[in-house]
Amino acid sequence: MYQRIISVSNEIEASSIRAILEENGVPYSIKNLHENALTSIEGHHHFIEIIFPEEHSLPVFRSLTKDYPTRITEVETNTRFTPKLWQYLTFVYAAVATVFLIKYYNAATRSEKNYDVSWSLDNTSLKQVHKTKKGIASYYTDQNYDGNYEKSELYVNNRKFAVFTDKDEDGLFETIGYFTTAGKPAGSYFDNDANGIYEKTFFILPKGDKLTLIDKDQDGLYEFIQLGDQVLRK
Numbered sequence: 740m741y742q743r744i745i746s747v748s749n750e751i752e753a754s755s756i757r758a759i760l761e762e763n764g765v766p767y768s769i770k771n772l773h774e775n776a777l778t779s780i781e782g783h784h785h786f787i788e789i790i791f792p793e794e795h796s797l798p799v800f801r802s803l804t805k806d807y808p809t810r811i812t813e814v815e816t817n818t819r820f821t822p823k824l825w826q827y828l829t830f831v832y833a834a835v836a837t838v839f840l841i842k843y844y845n846a847a848t849r850s851e852k853n854y855d856v857s858w859s860l861d862n863t864s865l866k867q868v869h870k871t872k873k874g875i876a877s878y879y880t881d882q883n884y885d886g887n888y889e890k891s892e893l894y895v896n897n898r899k900f901a902v903f904t905d906k907d908e909d910g911l912f913e914t915i916g917y918f919t920t921a922g923k924p925a926g927s928y929f930d931n932d933a934n935g936i937y938e939k940t941f942f943i944l945p946k947g948d949k950l951t952l953i954d955k956d957q958d959g960l961y962e963f964i965q966l967g968d969q970v971l972r973k
Contacts, residue, residue, distance in 0.1 A: 741812065743810075757769075855868045936959065938957050939953050939954075940952045
């Protein structure tokens, strides 16, 4: 893109040219130049520049401005902005800070009737503690800050009661584990294909025997039953 610059020495001449441009709907800008020692030595006495797009420089304008010094310059219109490193870092910092602020805001403003809610310092786990019943709490772990809890732990009387695991973060628990009052495993449910049906379940009986149940056709009924090493139903 090119622009035409017309130089005049006083406001009267500039006004006459502006009137012509305005009458013909031509956009323009005015630049006032101040005389200094250099312009005096070089003999430059044009202190006002009228600038408008060269595409509007029709013959009529050229004839009217032929008595004034005129020049044409090229204007760069597609200046490409290249972010600097500190700008990238500022953006990343702002994004991370926003995630933290949103989570802390949600925790601070969340209305829970029965639980006190708090986030860990590293912002990866949410803790819920019952307000009136001591020893009842829940812990939710979100390691990648995406709002989906990969692991949920339930506590009763300050002991771990159950653990729910969602490793692929699809909202379905692949495994559910239960624990005894002594903190030992009491049983587990497995959903290997993540369809919401637990095809394999096992329980630890009082004498240490393991009861295994398998739902082969995944209809909600266990076709296979095994107690210890003894298969009760195939």
